[in-house]
Amino acid sequence: MNIPTSNVQSSAESGAKPRERKQRHVAEEIRGKIYVYFCVLLMIVTIFSIVYFIASRGLAPFVSQGVALKDMLLGLKWKPEGEPPLFGALPFLFGSFATSLFAAIIAAPLAFCASIYMTEIMPKFGKTVLQPAIELLAGIPSVVYGFVGLSVIVPFLRDTFPGQGVGVLAGALVLSIMILPTITTIATDSLRSLPNGLKEGSYALGATRWQTISRIILPTTLPSLLTGVVLGIARAFGEALAVQMVIGNAPHIPHSLFESATTLTSIITLEMGNTTSGSLHNNALWSLALILLMMTFLFVFVVRMLERRVKR
Amino acid sequence: MKKSMVLLLTFIVALTLAACGNKSNNSANGGSASPSESASPSESASASPSESSGGEKLSGSVLAVGSTALQPLAQAVADKFMAEEQYKGISVQVQPGGSGTGLSQVSDGQADIGNSDIFAEEKLDADKAKELVDHKVAVVAMAAVAHKDVGVDNLTKQQLVDIFTGKITNWKDVGGADQKIVIVNRPASSGTRATFEKFALGTKTEDLQGSIQEDSSGTVKKLVAETPGAIGYLALSYLDDKVVALKYDGVEPTADNVKTNQYPVWAYEHMYTKGEPNAVVKAYLDYVLSEGVQNGEVVDNGFVPVSEMKVERDAAGNVTNK
Numbered sequence: 001m002n003i004p005t006s007n008v009q010s011s012a013e014s015g016a017k018p019r020e021r022k023q024r025h026v027a028e029e030i031r032g033k034i035y036v037y038f039c040v041l042l043m044i045v046t047i048f049s050i051v052y053f054i055a056s057r058g059l060a061p062f063v064s065q066g067v068a069l070k071d072m073l074l075g076l077k078w079k080p081e082g083e084p085p086l087f088g089a090l091p092f093l094f095g096s097f098a099t100s101l102f103a104a105i106i107a108a109p110l111a112f113c114a115s116i117y118m119t120e121i122m123p124k125f126g127k128t129v130l131q132p133a134i135e136l137l138a139g140i141p142s143v144v145y146g147f148v149g150l151s152v153i154v155p156f157l158r159d160t161f162p163g164q165g166v167g168v169l170a171g172a173l174v175l176s177i178m179i180l181p182t183i184t185t186i187a188t189d190s191l192r193s194l195p196n197g198l199k200e201g202s203y204a205l206g207a208t209r210w211q212t213i214s215r216i217i218l219p220t221t222l223p224s225l226l227t228g229v230v231l232g233i234a235r236a237f238g239e240a241l242a243v244q245m246v247i248g249n250a251p252h253i254p255h256s257l258f259e260s261a262t263t264l265t266s267i268i269t270l271e272m273g274n275t276t277s278g279s280l281h282n283n284a285l286w287s288l289a290l291i292l293l294m295m296t297f298l299f300v301f302v303v304r305m306l307e308r309r310v311k312r
Numbered sequence: 313m314k315k316s317m318v319l320l321l322t323f324i325v326a327l328t329l330a331a332c333g334n335k336s337n338n339s340a341n342g343g344s345a346s347p348s349e350s351a352s353p354s355e356s357a358s359a360s361p362s363e364s365s366g367g368e369k370l371s372g373s374v375l376a377v378g379s380t381a382l383q384p385l386a387q388a389v390a391d392k393f394m395a396e397e398q399y400k401g402i403s404v405q406v407q408p409g410g411s412g413t414g415l416s417q418v419s420d421g422q423a424d425i426g427n428s429d430i431f432a433e434e435k436l437d438a439d440k441a442k443e444l445v446d447h448k449v450a451v452v453a454m455a456a457v458a459h460k461d462v463g464v465d466n467l468t469k470q471q472l473v474d475i476f477t478g479k480i481t482n483w484k485d486v487g488g489a490d491q492k493i494v495i496v497n498r499p500a501s502s503g504t505r506a507t508f509e510k511f512a513l514g515t516k517t518e519d520l521q522g523s524i525q526e527d528s529s530g531t532v533k534k535l536v537a538e539t540p541g542a543i544g545y546l547a548l549s550y551l552d553d554k555v556v557a558l559k560y561d562g563v564e565p566t567a568d569n570v571k572t573n574q575y576p577v578w579a580y581e582h583m584y585t586k587g588e589p590n591a592v593v594k595a596y597l598d599y600v601l602s603e604g605v606q607n608g609e610v611v612d613n614g615f616v617p618v619s620e621m622k623v624e625r626d627a628a629g630n631v632t633n634k
Contacts, residue, residue, distance in 0.1 A: 078500075078519070079500070079518060079519075080500060080501065081500050081501060081516070082516070082518070150531065150534065151534075154538075155538060158538075158539065164494050164522075164524065164539055164542075165539070166524055166535075245526075245531060248523075248524040248525070249499070249524065249525035249526065250519055250520070250521060250522060250523045250524065250525060251519050251525075252519070252520075252521040252522070254521075254522075255521070255522075259521075259522050260522055260523060260524050260525075262525075270499045270525065270527050271499050271500070271501045272410070272413075273380070273408075273409050273410020273411075273412060273413050273527075274410045274411060274412045274413075274499065274501035274502050274503065275410075275412040275501050276412045276413075276415055276416040276419075276435050276436055277412075277413075277416040277420075278416070279412075279435075281501060282412070
């Protein structure tokens with residue numbers, strides 16, 4: 001009853017007040033728009049300038065300093081100070097992929113189990129104890145991981161397996177702990193957001209909890225789970241310090257999991273400080289950074305593809 | 313309420329923008345971030361002395377960037393320097409980053425002092441290196457070190473070369489235990505490695521399959537101490553009973569043997585300035601070279617004072633008696 005009358009009143013009084021209010025709304029709208037556009041523009045400019053900067057340095061060896069792209073991507077020998085200098089980065093690519101894939105293979109099952117436990121089996125304990133504990137892992141600085149890896153994992157591997165302890169496996173073990181929170185958090189979120197109807201329907205049909213988890217929950221959330229894994233791999237791919245401390249850093253493709261190897265990130269952090277800017281060696285390291293950036297874009301692309309599959 | 317939120321957000325964005333701008337600026341020059349870098353350091357340093365109230369007191373800032381090996385010494389001296397009454401107005405910042413970074417930054421005018429383990433001629437182009445003035449502040453000596461159980465305490469130059477080039481792969485071939493040799497090296501671009509290769513091996517070496525490369529002396533020491541059969545090299549300040557310091561052609565790596573060049577594996581620690589230093593930077597450099605510091609902090613940090621060297625060595629490696 002009240003609403004129509006007030007409507008009539010306001011329409012009858014189409015004088016100064018509503019117009020003022022309208023102006024205020026328009027002004028607010030414009031302010032908001034400017035602000036949002038500014039932020040968006042800022043982000044785009046930042047991203048573009050970073051990409052531009054890395055590309056301008058990283059492409060120099062190929063464009064003006066006589067290094068063939070093929071030699072860098074497929075070359076096996078990294079001798080930046082040699083005569084003639086060689087910039088074969090295949091060992092680094094191999095090392096990066098090997099450590100991050102291994103890390104994902106170790107971490108993914110653990111993360112999936114943890115998130116199933118936290119959402120389906122013991123939601124209360126999971127939410128109050130397990131989840132904060134796992135999220136805490138994300139807060140530990142990477143240098144601490146590296147140091148723990150060097151002091152605990154490397155000696156353990158050295159005593160247990162043939163070899164020096166440092167190598168792909170040591171790196172993968174350290175990384176797997178580091179990416180555990182990423183995968184777990186995303187997996188838990190996707191499991192929580194699963195419509196209850198699906199589970200209830202499954203239970204109503206007489207399925208056991210295990211049957212429900214393995215036949216209903218996991219298949220339905222698989223794309224989101226994989227998104228988590230890919231993001232985990234991306235994180236592992238970009239991690240530098242912790243890996244550098246435990247992997248050994250020999251620029252060769254290792255013969256075993258326990259032999260010194262190198263990743264893209266570790267060679268960059270290892271050598272960047274010792275080279276002068278503008279030198280071929282320095283620019284070649286920027287090229288590695290460019291490759292690293294491309295890989296990360298690829299991972300983001302894969303994640304987008306997976307997300308599209310979820311929506312469908 | 314809403315307006316203040318927007319204002320606050322804008323403020324944060326502006327701050328972030330400034331911070332980002334600063335950062336990208338610095339990373340563009342391959343260095344680490346520092347507030348004093350945003351203003352041209354040499355300018356701020358040269359401008360300030362006239363501002364000083366007392367007339368004689370210097371004030372300004374000094375930024376030293378570079379060698380991680382020299383950083384602890386430069387920092388210790390800087391702390392002592394800034395505590396002195398007459399230099400109260402000067403602030404000295406020391407940043408690590410590697411010799412290459414130090415040389416490029418001082419050459420580009422971003423830092424007042426470029427700390428380096430090697431001669432600028434070895435890293436920079438000849439014409440760029442010519443602009444830099446060398447201040448040799450200390451001498452660092454390196455010793456080959458090995459794991460305790462290898463059963464060897466002396467290696468000849470040839471044996472070292474054979475080990476680091478992969479011709480000898482077992483300690484029993486140099487009179488030690490039957491144990492595979494694990495090389496703990498530095499990255500190919502490292503100043504420490506350049507010194508070791510130049511004066512201990514006399515030749516450049518390649519990174520061997522299965523060898524370990526670490527940049528920090530602490531990590532090298534840890535790995536050599538723990539890995540059976542490991543060999544590496546460390547500055548004298550890192551030596552203790554956890555690792556075995558190997559004699560080089562029968563000469564023990566001691567400060568006294570370094571002074572006479574009997575033990576040849578040593579190098580100068582350089583502080584480079586672009587052109588002659590201004591008053592503030594000079595005050596710091598003079599302080600580093602002063603008697604008290606050379607016999608105090610320099611020795612405490614495991615370096616050999618430059619003044620006590622009985623020989624001199626130039627960039628090409630020619631040694632002359634003083």
